[in-house]
Amino acid sequence: MSTTSLGTDTTPVVGGRAAAPTPTPLAGQPGVPFSRTYRAELRKMVDTRSGRWMVIVMAAAAALILAGFVIWGPAEDASFRGLLGLATLPLAMLLPIIGVMAATAEWSQRTGLVTFVLEPRRGRVVLAKALGALSLAVVVLAAAVAASALANVTGGTGEWDVTAAIAGGTVLALLVYVLQGVAFGLLFLNTPVAIVSVLVLPTVWSIATTAISSLQDVGRWLNLDTVTGPLFEGEMAGQDWARLATSAAVWVLLPLAIGTWRVLHREVK
Amino acid sequence: MITIENLTKRYGGFTAVDDISFEVRPGSVVGFLGPNGAGKSTAMRMMTGLTPPTSGRATLLGQTYRELHNPGRQVGVMLDASAQHPGRTGREVLRVAAVSIGVSKARVDEVLGLVGLTEEEAGRRVRNYSLGMRQRLGIAAALLGEPQVLILDEPANGLDPQGIHWMRGLLRRFADGGGTVLLSSHLLHEVQIVADDLVMIGRGRIVAMGSKEELLSRGGTTVRSTDDVRLASLLERADVPVTKIGSGLVVDAEPGVVGRIAADERVVLLELRSGGSEGLEEMFLGLTAATSREGDAA
Numbered sequence: 113m114s115t116t117s118l119g120t121d122t123t124p125v126v127g128g129r130a131a132a133p134t135p136t137p138l139a140g141q142p143g144v145p146f147s148r149t150y151r152a153e154l155r156k157m158v159d160t161r162s163g164r165w166m167v168i169v170m171a172a173a174a175a176l177i178l179a180g181f182v183i184w185g186p187a188e189d190a191s192f193r194g195l196l197g198l199a200t201l202p203l204a205m206l207l208p209i210i211g212v213m214a215a216t217a218e219w220s221q222r223t224g225l226v227t228f229v230l231e232p233r234r235g236r237v238v239l240a241k242a243l244g245a246l247s248l249a250v251v252v253l254a255a256a257v258a259a260s261a262l263a264n265v266t267g268g269t270g271e272w273d274v275t276a277a278i279a280g281g282t283v284l285a286l287l288v289y290v291l292q293g294v295a296f297g298l299l300f301l302n303t304p305v306a307i308v309s310v311l312v313l314p315t316v317w318s319i320a321t322t323a324i325s326s327l328q329d330v331g332r333w334l335n336l337d338t339v340t341g342p343l344f345e346g347e348m349a350g351q352d353w354a355r356l357a358t359s360a361a362v363w364v365l366l367p368l369a370i371g372t373w374r375v376l377h378r379e380v381k
Numbered sequence: 382m383i384t385i386e387n388l389t390k391r392y393g394g395f396t397a398v399d400d401i402s403f404e405v406r407p408g409s410v411v412g413f414l415g416p417n418g419a420g421k422s423t424a425m426r427m428m429t430g431l432t433p434p435t436s437g438r439a440t441l442l443g444q445t446y447r448e449l450h451n452p453g454r455q456v457g458v459m460l461d462a463s464a465q466h467p468g469r470t471g472r473e474v475l476r477v478a479a480v481s482i483g484v485s486k487a488r489v490d491e492v493l494g495l496v497g498l499t500e501e502e503a504g505r506r507v508r509n510y511s512l513g514m515r516q517r518l519g520i521a522a523a524l525l526g527e528p529q530v531l532i533l534d535e536p537a538n539g540l541d542p543q544g545i546h547w548m549r550g551l552l553r554r555f556a557d558g559g560g561t562v563l564l565s566s567h568l569l570h571e572v573q574i575v576a577d578d579l580v581m582i583g584r585g586r587i588v589a590m591g592s593k594e595e596l597l598s599r600g601g602t603t604v605r606s607t608d609d610v611r612l613a614s615l616l617e618r619a620d621v622p623v624t625k626i627g628s629g630l631v632v633d634a635e636p637g638v639v640g641r642i643a644a645d646e647r648v649v650l651l652e653l654r655s656g657g658s659e660g661l662e663e664m665f666l667g668l669t670a671a672t673s674r675e676g677d678a679a
Contacts, residue, residue, distance in 0.1 A: 127409025
């Protein structure tokens with residue numbers, strides 16, 4: 113092999129033998145099938161120590177709250193509905209963090225250098241993360257339902273007072289919170305900042321809209337905690353759906369859109 | 382096969398990679414050599430679709446990275462061995478990649494064996510890995526999909542001398558099987574062991590490329606004799622430029638020329654070789670310094 117002078121029109125060649133057969137690329141569509149990206153992303157949410165601990169902490173918190181309430185709480189409130197409401201409290205707080213961690217790990221732990229090399233179409237990775245976080249939330253929620261039912265049978269009133277509206281509303285509300293976590297994670301691409309923001313910003317906003325009278329009207333439409341209230345209660349009516357849609361658009365879809373744009377255009381280092 | 386055509390990356394007014402072109406043919410292990418900040422990693426990120434080039438393009442097996450079907454099966458990439466989630470075990474890192482690439486768990490165990498990570502080590506969390514172990518894990522991940530091309534950024538960094546020789550054997554076998562390897566390094570002696578051909582880059586520009594032997598012979602001839610003083614004066618009389626180094630002389634001529642003069646004048650030679658690492662090192666430093674000055678002047 114001779115040292116090729118630079119500045120020629122042909123690309124200088126280095127190494128190998130001219131006689132070697134030219135390799136051909138594999139035939140097929142760019143990237144990998146979505147089902148595999150989804151499975152890989154779902155797996156990544158629970159295969160790290162932090163991911164696994166999040167699930168354990170959520171389960172333990174829900175179990176402790178249930179046990180404590182059954183033992184010391186007012187007996188007449190320990191119905192299925194009351195117990196389910198308690199069990200989902202830690203979930204509403206911690207499930208978004210799983211969403212955050214799924215979205216930020218590629219950047220804070222720099223695993224994106226591997227992930228986005230195996231699937232260069234980053235939009236699909238983002239979609240897989242969002243669907244994975246939602247799937248995980250459904251599984252955790254199912255466990256909370258089972259635990260609440262068990263608590264109801266063993267130490268509760270034995271009353272089965274969860275209507276379809278309450279069940280559906282609880283699922284939908286929790287999924288909105290999880291997606292908010294993913295959205296904030298994508299928006300900040302930094303775990304601590306995203307976690308603090310997802311926990312603190314809505315609360316600060318919530319306090320502001322209750323304390324400042326001029327903000328109260330806005331708060332009724334743009335406070336995610338307020339608008340999901342009737343959803344948990346199974347009492348969605350009239351404007352409630354419009355309010356939920358407005359809040360979700362501002363607190364979930366907007367950061368999700370900006371965050372996705374950031375991931376698609378950011379240089380992976 | 383890796384083809385780089387006029388690849389350029391600018392960040393504002395700073396040009397990280399400046400119009401580089403070269404083609405790496407199958408069957409070769411090519412070292413991408415340059416000092417820190419020369420643009421090696423930026424160029425490799427552009428090859429793998431992580432950084433959009435300002436202009437020019439890079440193709441692998443004739444396609445741009447983003448066009449590749451299941452890229453993990455065609456191109457093995459390791460851009461930073463430390464970029465692993467510390468809470469995952471080594472085996473789990475590979476299992477996740479295996480899910481995405483679509484290869485079996487058996488292949489995971491196979492590549493673990495290939496890079497010499499034991500059962501016990503594979504079960505440890507990456508947090509507790511040494512840099513050398515992370516490098517081995519990263520290479521295992523790159524080899525997972527049985528690719529035809531390997532792109533490795535600083536793969537020998539953190540390996541002990543034995544590990545560097547092991548890597549040479551591994552990559553040589555890969556290339557002998559028709560594979561193409563491009564690996565970067567900022568250490569000359571390291572890349573000299575592992576690679577057969579070199580592309581030298583400084584300040585974003587290619588400053589030299591060719592086979593190792595060729596680049597070495599450009600560094601002159603190293604000679605050592607029982608009487609260096611006499612040999613030096615003999616060479617100078619023959620109009621051959623000579624430089625004295627620690628032990629011996631560096632001569633700006635072919636070894637044959639030096640050997641003939643020594644034989645004619647009955648000087649006993651103890652050592653006579655083309656270039657040597659000192660020569661190439663000097664050229665490496667010289668070339669990169671030259672481009673630095675150019676960069677400053679521009």
